[in-house]
Amino acid sequence: xxxxxxxxxxxxxVLVAYGAxxxxxxxFPGKWQLVSQLxxxxxxxxxxxxxMGMTGYVDFGYVxxxxxxxxxxxxxxxxxxxxxxxxxxxxxxxxxxVAFSIILSLAVGAVALRLRGAYFxxxxxxxxxxxxxxxxxxxxxxxxxxxxxxxxxxKAFGKPAAMAIGTFWADIMMFGVAVLAAVLxxxxxxxxxxxxxxxxxxxxxxAKVMGINVTKYKxxxxxxxxxxxxxxxxxxxxxxxxxxxxxxxxxxxxxVEAIIIVLLGGAGTLLGPIVGGLIYGISKYYLSIVLPGFQxxxxxxxxxxxxxxxxxxxxxxxxxxxxxxxxxxFII
Amino acid sequence: xxxxxxxxxxxxxxxxVAVDDMSFTVKHGEMMAIVGPNGAGKTTMFNLINGxxxxxxxxxxxxxxxxxxxxxxxxxxxxxxxxxxxxxxxxSATVQENIAIGAMFxxxxxxxxxxxxxxVADHYIGxxxxxxxxxxxxxxxxxxxxxxxxxxxxxxxxxxxLLMDEAMAGMNPRDIDEMVAFIKKIRETEGIAIxxxxxxxxxxxxxxxERVIVMHQGALLVDExxxxxxxxxxxxxxxxxxxxxxxxx
Numbered sequence: 129x130x131x132x133x134x135x136x137x138x139x140x141x142v143l144v145a146y147g148a149x150x151x152x153x154x155x156f157p158g159k160w161q162l163v164s165q166l167x168x169x170x171x172x173x174x175x176x177x178x179x180m181g182m183t184g185y186v187d188f189g190y191v192x193x194x195x196x197x198x199x200x201x202x203x204x205x206x207x208x209x210x211x212x213x214x215x216x217x218x219x220x221x222x223x224x225x226v227a228f229s230i231i232l233s234l235a236v237g238a239v240a241l242r243l244r245g246a247y248f249x250x251x252x253x254x255x256x257x258x259x260x261x262x263x264x265x266x267x268x269x270x271x272x273x274x275x276x277x278x279x280x281x282x283k284a285f286g287k288p289a290a291m292a293i294g295t296f297w298a299d300i301m302m303f304g305v306a307v308l309a310a311v312l313x314x315x316x317x318x319x320x321x322x323x324x325x326x327x328x329x330x331x332x333x334x335a336k337v338m339g340i341n342v343t344k345y346k347x348x349x350x351x352x353x354x355x356x357x358x359x360x361x362x363x364x365x366x367x368x369x370x371x372x373x374x375x376x377x378x379x380x381x382x383x384v385e386a387i388i389i390v391l392l393g394g395a396g397t398l399l400g401p402i403v404g405g406l407i408y409g410i411s412k413y414y415l416s417i418v419l420p421g422f423q424x425x426x427x428x429x430x431x432x433x434x435x436x437x438x439x440x441x442x443x444x445x446x447x448x449x450x451x452x453x454x455x456x457x458f459i460i
Numbered sequence: 461x462x463x464x465x466x467x468x469x470x471x472x473x474x475x476x477v478a479v480d481d482m483s484f485t486v487k488h489g490e491m492m493a494i495v496g497p498n499g500a501g502k503t504t505m506f507n508l509i510n511g512x513x514x515x516x517x518x519x520x521x522x523x524x525x526x527x528x529x530x531x532x533x534x535x536x537x538x539x540x541x542x543x544x545x546x547x548x549x550x551x552s553a554t555v556q557e558n559i560a561i562g563a564m565f566x567x568x569x570x571x572x573x574x575x576x577x578x579x580v581a582d583h584y585i586g587x588x589x590x591x592x593x594x595x596x597x598x599x600x601x602x603x604x605x606x607x608x609x610x611x612x613x614x615x616x617x618x619x620x621x622l623l624m625d626e627a628m629a630g631m632n633p634r635d636i637d638e639m640v641a642f643i644k645k646i647r648e649t650e651g652i653a654i655x656x657x658x659x660x661x662x663x664x665x666x667x668x669x670e671r672v673i674v675m676h677q678g679a680l681l682v683d684e685x686x687x688x689x690x691x692x693x694x695x696x697x698x699x700x701x702x703x704x705x706x707x708x709x
Contacts, residue, residue, distance in 0.1 A: 319574060323553075323561050330550035337510060339536030339565035339617060396552075451595075 135318050138398050138460045142310045145402045146170070150303055164299040166409040168364050171302055172382070173389035173401030174309035175360055179353035180387070181396035182316065183346055184329035185248050188383055189236060189255025190357060193229040194365065195377035196259070197358030200225030201366035202275045209277075209284035217284055218293075222362055229358025230351055232259075237350045241343065244332070253380075260378035274373035281370050290370075298367035305359045312352060313398055317460065325349055329396070388431055394441025398460050403442045461524050463488045463621055463653050464509065469518035471504055478504040480678035481518070486621065490653045491644075493665045493686070496675035497698060502657045503545070505675065506623050509655075510542050511535045523620070539567045541619030545626040545657075547606035549613070551599030555590055556581045558598045559612045566617025577616075584612035587646070604635065611642075615650060624656040628664045640667040660699070662690060674698065 146167075153163030180186055204221035213220070240251040264272040281290035316322045324345040327335035335342055366372060385408070393404025411430075415423035438445060443459065450456050464486040471479040479501045486492055494502050508515045511532035519528045527535050536542075541562075549558050559581035563572055572580070585591055588608040593601065598609055607627065614622055627643065628636050647654050658665050665672060665686065672689035674682040676698045682689050689695060 320564050323557065323564055323574070326553050326557070327550050327561050327565075330552060331548050333512065334544065334548040334550070336532040337512065337536060337542045338562055338613065339533050339567070339569055340561075341533045 134457045136314060137457045139311060139314055141399055141458050142314075142402065143307065145399075146303055146306055146310075149406075150300075153299075160296075160299070162409075162413055164302070164364075164368075165413065166406055167299060167302055167306060168360075169385070169389055169409040170402045170405030171306040171309065171360050171364070172357075172386050173393060173405045174306055174313065175353055175356035176386035177390045177393075177395065177397075177401045178309060178313050178316070178356065179349045181390050181394075181400065182313075182322070182325040182329065183349050184395075185241075185245070185346070186387060187240075187252045187350075187353075188249055188380065189252035190353075190386060191380060191382040192236075192256035192259050192378060193232060193354040193357035194361035194382065195256065195374070196228035196232050197225035197361030198365040198372045198377050199269055199275070199361075200228045200358060201362035202277055202372045203269065205280050205284060205366075206275050206277045209280040213284075215285065218367070221366070222359060225358040225362035225366075226355045229354045229361075233351050233354030234347075237347050241346050241350060256378040256380060256383070260374045263374045263378075272374060274371060274376075276371040278370040293367055294370055298363050301363040301367065302360065305356060305363055308359070309356045310398060310402075312356070314460075316349070316352075317398065321345060321348055326396075391435050391439075391441055392431070394443035394445075394447070397441065397443040397447065399446075400441050400443040407442070462486065463490070463523060464655075465519075465521040466509065467519045467521075469505070469508055469515050469520060471501075471508055471513070471516050477678050479508060479515075482675075482678075482680050483518075484673055484680065484683055486653055486655060488620070488653055489647075489651055490671065491647055491669050492653070492655045492671045492673065493669035494655060494657045494673045494675060495659070495662075495665055496681075498659060499677075500675040501678040502659070502675055503625060504678075506542070506625055506657060510540045510623055533565070536565070536617060536619075537567055537569060539618070539620035541566070541614035541617045541622045543607070543610045543614050543622075543624050543627065545629060547603065547610045549598035549601070549606050549609050552597055554595050555585060555598050555601070555609055556594045558609055559584050559616045562613035562616035563618075566619065568618045580616050581612075584616050587615075588612045604631070611646070615646060620652055622652055622654045624654060626657055626659060628661050629659065633663065636661060636664050637667070640664055643668060666690060 149163055149167060153160045176190055201221035204217055204224050208217050208220065236252065236255055240248050243251055263269055269275060285293065324340045327338060327340055328342045328345060332342055361377065365377060389401060389404040389408050392407050393400030393402065412423060412427065415426055419426065447459055450459050462485040467483050469479060469482045482505060494505065496502050507513055509520060511530055515528060519526060521527065522535065522538055522540065525538065527538065550561065556578060560577040563577035563580040564574065585594055590605060590608060593605065598606065601609065628639050631639065643654065656668060669686050672684060672686050673680065674689060674695050681698060682692050682695055684692065
């Protein structure tokens with residue numbers, strides 16, 4: 129009974145980790161690009177984990193949600209820059225990003241979430257490819273020419289502000305998305321949603337018999353995770369790069385990275401995506417310096433080994449180690 | 461009004477008729493056993509009652525509500541609990557969380573908070589005598605402990621009808637007697653109807669049930685009070701075959 133007041137303590141290490149990463153970047157401006165890259169991987173993992181980690185379903189089309197989110201922000205700035213709306217264009221862009229990713233997740237989820245396990249994974253592989261071809265083929269949103277909106281950013285916010293958004297504020301907003309994803313994960317974990325997801329991840333048929341409307345909870349996790357991906361695309365890609373090409377954003381490579389990060393850190397844990405994102409991001413960064421061009425060759429077997437030897441991921445193992453210690457209430 | 465009414469329930473898997481025109485009722489608070497040899501259709505009948513898959517023909521009423529087309533989770537909300545032959549606890553969740561999940565989503569689900577569900581779980585952990593394992597992941601328990609957790613999880617749903625699938629398979633006689641005593645106890649304290657499925661442990665059937673339904677090749681063979689059912693020549697024939705002299709005739 130008494131320890132229930134401590135339910136939300138695990139958010140503390142999350143905030144400390146992101147605070148430390150941000151502080152490091154602010155203190156060593158030369159490392160800001162690295163910090164931004166690491167924060168991207170952590171956020172990607174955090175958002176992806178909310179669905180994959182909590183339900184056990186692997187969505188190979190996940191990057192499509194980031195893609196439509198990127199377009200949401202791009203369209204907002206591209207079309208509204210002369211209306212004198214100032215920074216509220218960004219808010220409109222974020223809302224549009226969330227709206228696009230939710231609509232897409234409902235469309236995908238309505239079909240694919242009826243399938244189980246591997247069938248779901250296979251069904252979703254086509255999503256981002258299909259969406260890319262749709263945009264290119266039907267010439268939606270400028271088709272394969274993409275949207276370049278650097279000029280529009282400058283028109284909307286002025287040149288210095290547009291620069292500052294691209295080099296700094298987009299990253300800060302990305303940190304915001306990371307914290308939002310972590311908070312939502314913890315809130316879900318501590319409420320019925322989380323228990324329903326645990327149950328259906330472990331045994332979907334038994335969960336149904338226990339009175340759990342598994343479809344409802346899978347959709348809740350799917351939509352939340354998709355909306356966070358939309359926000360990540362809108363900040364880390366749209367605002368930072370200020371252009372969007374379908375071939376860049378609908379790239380399955382990012383989904384694979386998300387899967388690796390979640391598994392490295394520990395699927396279904398709160399801290400896992402941060403640990404996984406940092407391990408993945410740092411090793412990728414240094415491997416590309418030490419052995420440029422060979423990083424994937426080295427990384428692939430390393431990842432296979434880690435996943436075979438430590439299927440619970442770093443935080444999964446850590447969690448077991450801290451049982452019955454004061455750290456227990458902080459690490460989940 | 462009876463608790464459960466199954467009328468002409470039939471289920472086919474391709475050409476195989478797994479459950480063939482079964483009709484029976486279960487009264488409130490009744491203790492009943494469904495027995496039958498391997499392949500008689502008992503598990504399929506259970507799956508039809510609690511909605512794991514739909515019946516091809518016939519109707520199922522629960523407390524007067526036609527639940528024939530209801531999915532499993534809705535039937536659980538109305539008050540059907542279920543345990544499985546091979547226990548299926550949620551392995552990564554703790555014992556307490558497992559049982560709390562039953563309380564959260566069962567028949568009282570919509571009104572109960574997570575914290576209240578944890579209290580309900582603690583009550584049932586005490587009942588099954590596993591207080592020492594409360595915070596351990598359920599995946600690490602022994603098979604019998606898992607079975608107990610599953611029963612507690614089903615009870616935490618506050619069911620009106622508990623379907624127990626082979627609760628005693630693979631147990632030695634002493635464990636069976638203990639389990640029979642335990643099931644009798646929970647039936648009294650919870651005041652619920654229990655339908656237990658038993659393949660061949662007649663020791664358990666005799667000790668447990670007031671009424672027995674015997675299934676054979678998917679169909680209802682006998683529906684009688686326990687004593688009559690266990691001495692019924694048709695039942696003996698199903699289990700042991702015909703006496704040798706009848707073959708000569």
